Amino acid sequence: MHLLVCGGTGCNASRSQEIAANLKSSLKDNGLENEVQVILTGCFGFCEKGPIVKIMPDNTFYTEVKPEDATEIIMEHVVKGRKVTRLLYTDPENKQHVADSKHMGFYKKQMRIALRNCGYIDPQNIEEYIGADGYAALAKCLGEMTPEQVINEIKLSGLRGRGGGGFPTGLKWEIASKNHADQKYVVCNADEGDPGAFMDRSILEGDPHSVLEAMTINGYAIGATIGVIYIRAEYPLAINRLLVAIDQAHEYGLLGKDILGSGFNFDIELRYGAGAFVCGEETALIHSMEGLRGEPTFKPPFPAQSGYNKKPTNVNNVETYANIPIIITKGADWFNKIGTEKSKGTKVFALAGQINNVGLIEVPMGITLREVVYEIGGGIKGGKEFKAVQTGGPSGGCLTTKHLDTPIDYDNLLASGSMMGSGGMVVMDETSCMVAIAKFYLEFTVEESCGKCSPCRIGNKRLHEILEKITKGNGTMEDLDNLRNLGRVIKDASLCGLGQTSPNPVLSTIENFYDEYVEHIKDKKCRAGVCKSLMQYVIDQEQCVGCTACARNCPVNAISGEKKMPHFINTELCIKCGACIEKCKFNAISIC
Amino acid sequence: MAKVKLAESKINKIKEICTSFGNKPGEAINVLHKVQGEFGYLPAEVQEVIAQELNVSVAQIYGIVTFYSFFTMTPKGEFPISVCMGTACYVRGAEKVLDEFKRELKIGVGETTPDGKFSLNCLRCVGACGLAPVVLIGEKVYGRLTPDGVKDILNEYRS
Structure with missing residues (x-):
């Protein structure tokens, strides 16, 4: 039996480390420490209901677990075999408890390829990754395939860059492979700067070896011997897990000289970003790696011709890399059957905003926005009206009700005036202006x-x-x-x-x-009530009972009135902070 | 900016860090990360020593420090407060929370309270979007914060 505890940043912030520690000590108290394993995994994706504890093999999914709940989980579930009902997920529609995560609306329509190992394995243990078919792709490439065959397989798969641009990955590799030089580089772009997107970090935290393996395959395919991961300094947990993973890969002969006895040498180092959104652009990223200001330069020359240290360089994003090993092991034909005609595979989205199920989701390309918002996302918070979804972050645009049934892929999003971007998906309701x-x-x-x-x-x-x-x-x-x-x-x-x-x-x-x-x-009106200059606060004289709560909480003393008599707002003094509305228990204050 | 005279030991520490990176100009960002980790911020005097060691102009180092938001030239408070202004937090009311911090502490974004206790900053997405709006104080994450809760949290640190 395995107890999987989410160790992603969100759950970590809600004390999941403590939960894991308490589970372990409670197991020890019952003499079960050798029978049952507690594993701190990567992100499960369902951040809304975190921290998550999942029990395998029966797939029991406990939500919003507190460190104090650990003993009960061990005593009831592990020792007596009874599920702790109060911690199970409740289906918002029929109010029934759902024990098995496979039956949860949030997971039903998802298809986890890039996130295949997140939430299943211990990211700090290379043996668990190997146990999940890890490094099999690398062995296949080095042992049975020529670099050309590897590139061809990626081309056939139809994989496109997941960082936002959507450039065909196989083609990118081919261009880099055809430029000859004494030294070439493979770079992983982990400078996730898009506010509201955190899939790259989740992959690095939950499955760092998949990225290392893919970069090594990339190096073999284009003839590079050095890989660099450019990662944000703001991601300390991900950095830490990568460093552990790199050390383990060295230990197992999967990085370094003569990998798996093939004669191929490859090594990976880290470079730290320092907070500049523009460094997501590959030329800017390369300048930043060289220790300069991260300013972009004109293309051509493309990095594939002259990149890091003026040598041919192939830059791919974390999520793109996470797809590579499984494409090699399962084959391009398996991968290119998923998705739409021009967008193959799946895409990870960070679902956030005014939606019930906030979290990280992975869905096949071609799914509709309606399925994402209403089935996976569980609808709009508080039963409000759906207004728009912003995709692509600061580079993207808004999709509205008329796009709800458009299949999501690179080209449809562009045609709707937005873009895939790195995969931020922020849902907005009528309260957003x-x-x-x-x-x-x-x-x-x-x-x-x-x-x-x-x-x-x-x-x-x-x-x-x-x-x-x-x-x-x-x-x-x-x-x-x-x-x-x-x-x-x-x-x-x-x-x-x-x-x-x-x-x-x-x-x-x-x-x-x-x-x-x-x-x-x-x-001069803001219907959402967001633009302060356009609003006026008014107290409804009929509704106000004169409880004085608003007047006492007004930071600028703009509200006056006798006790038990209707109050008034002096609009000259009012700074429109909204404190009065929050305090009024009688819904007597409105914005107009 | 007021000149800070660097103690001999500090200068030696900076030199030591530069040497550990082979005094290579290409390592400037790594050096700055390390030095900021050591001192908490990067005042002009520190940049001068780094420039000298890496054999580049002070302007180049200054250019890098001011380009990247992670580097700061002002000391942070004892308890640095960072309000997440990522999109998810924004649509769930992060701005109101930020306004409340400003009002409570009587400082603006990027400033430090006169007693050096708190500094206030915005950051972009900690990735805990499920807990939006999120505020970090030091390493501790506070989620689902409302303007009402601000005072209580500050009081934890004030005593």
């Missing part, structure tokens, strides 16, 4: 623009200023035209991917929520 969301992303871009090219540096700043003006209630209809024109110029004229996509959040919200922009401009 689309103008404010566009402004939020622009704030991010303005801060993260490296400043090298003027369309991005100056243009985005101007876009942000115009949006600021609209949310303050000073916008004109002419501003809308300016936003559109300027947005197009920035997209056309910017040097790198950051600027070429940064106006997307603005352009797509204007396209899909034009009425909302017009309301801000003409009616």
Whole structure:
């Protein structure tokens, strides 16, 4: 029997380490420490209900476990064989407890390929990875396949880059393999900077060996002997697990000289990012690896021709790599049957925002947004109305109700004015203001623009200023035209991917929520109640019982009134902080 | 900026770190990571020593320090507070939580309280989106925070 405890960042923050420790000591108290193993795994994905404890082999899925619950789990489940019902997941529709995770709505439509080992194996133990068919792909490549055959297999699989661009991975490898040089490099881009996306980190934390194995295969295929993982310094847990994994791989002869007796040498080192979104762009990333400011340069030359240290370099993202070993072991024909015509395989999304089941999901390409939001995501929080889903982060756009039945793949997302991006999926309900969301992303871009090219540096700043003006209630209809024109110029004229996509959040919200922009401009109204300058707080004289809760909590003393008599808000003094609404128990305060 | 005179021992520590990376300019970012880990921040005087050791201009080091958000030139508080401003936290009300911290501490983002106890910063996505909105104080993660809870949390550190 195995007790799997989620050790991902979310659950870790909710004391999962302590849970694991308590489980272990409770097992010891019962003399079971040799029969039952407690394993701290990678992320299960269902972060909403974390911390998660899963019991194998019967697949029992305990949610929101507290360290204090450990003894009960051991005494009831392990010793007496009775499930601890109160910790089981409750189906929100029929209110029934679901014991087996396979029957949970969250997991039913998922297909875990890149995340195949996350939540199943101990990431700190290479033997568990090997036990799950790990390093079999590497052995197959080195023993039975030529580099050309490896590249061909990846090409046939139809795998496309999961970092956002969607460039065919096999083709990328082929180009790098054809450029001859005394030294070539393989680089893994683990600089996940997109706010709201955390799949790369989950893979590195939950299954670091899959990335090491894939990079080694990549090195063999293109003729590189050095691999570098460029990882954010903000991911200490992932860094730690990678370092442990690299050491173990060395110990087992799976990294270093003469791997598996094949004569092939390959080694992997880490480079730390220091917080710059633009470093996700491959040329900028390479400059950062060289110890410089992470500014992009013009392509060509492409990294495959002249990259790190001016040598041919192949850069792939973490999730792309996580797909490689299983494509080799199961074959391209298995992989290319999954997904849509031009987008093969699965995609990992970080589902977040106003949705019931926040977490990390992996779904086949071609699934519809409706299935993701309502079946996997369990619908909108608090039964509110679905408004939009933002995909692709600061480079993407919004999908709305009219896109709910569009199959999700690279090309459909682009056609809808958004993009796949790295896989952030933020769900919004009626309480989100689309103008404010566009402004939020622009704030991010303005801060993260490296400043090298003027369309991005100056243009985005101007876009942000115009949006600021609209949310303050000073916008004109002419501003809308300016936003559109300027947005197009920035997209056309910017040097790198950051600027070429940064106006997307603005352009797509204007396209899909034009009425909302017009309301801000003409009616000076924000229907979501987000843009403070456009709001006024009013106390309903009928509803107010004069409990004085609002007046006592108003930070600027803008509310006055006698006890047990209706109160009033002085709108001149009111700073629109919303404290009064939160305190009012009688729903007497409204925004208009 | 006020000049800080570096103690001899500190200068030697910086030199030691630079040497451990072979004094190579290409290792500048790794050196800065290590030095910031040692001192908590990277004031101009520290950058001068690094530039000298790696044989590059101070401007180049300064350029790197100011480019990356991870590097800071101001000392952080004893309890650094980071409010996550990732999209998931934003749509679940992180801005209101941030406003409450500003009001309680009477400082802005990027500032430190006069007693050196707290500093306030924003960061992008800790990846605990299931707990949104999230605030980090030091290494400790506080999830599902509301503006109401801010005062109580600060009081844990104030006593």
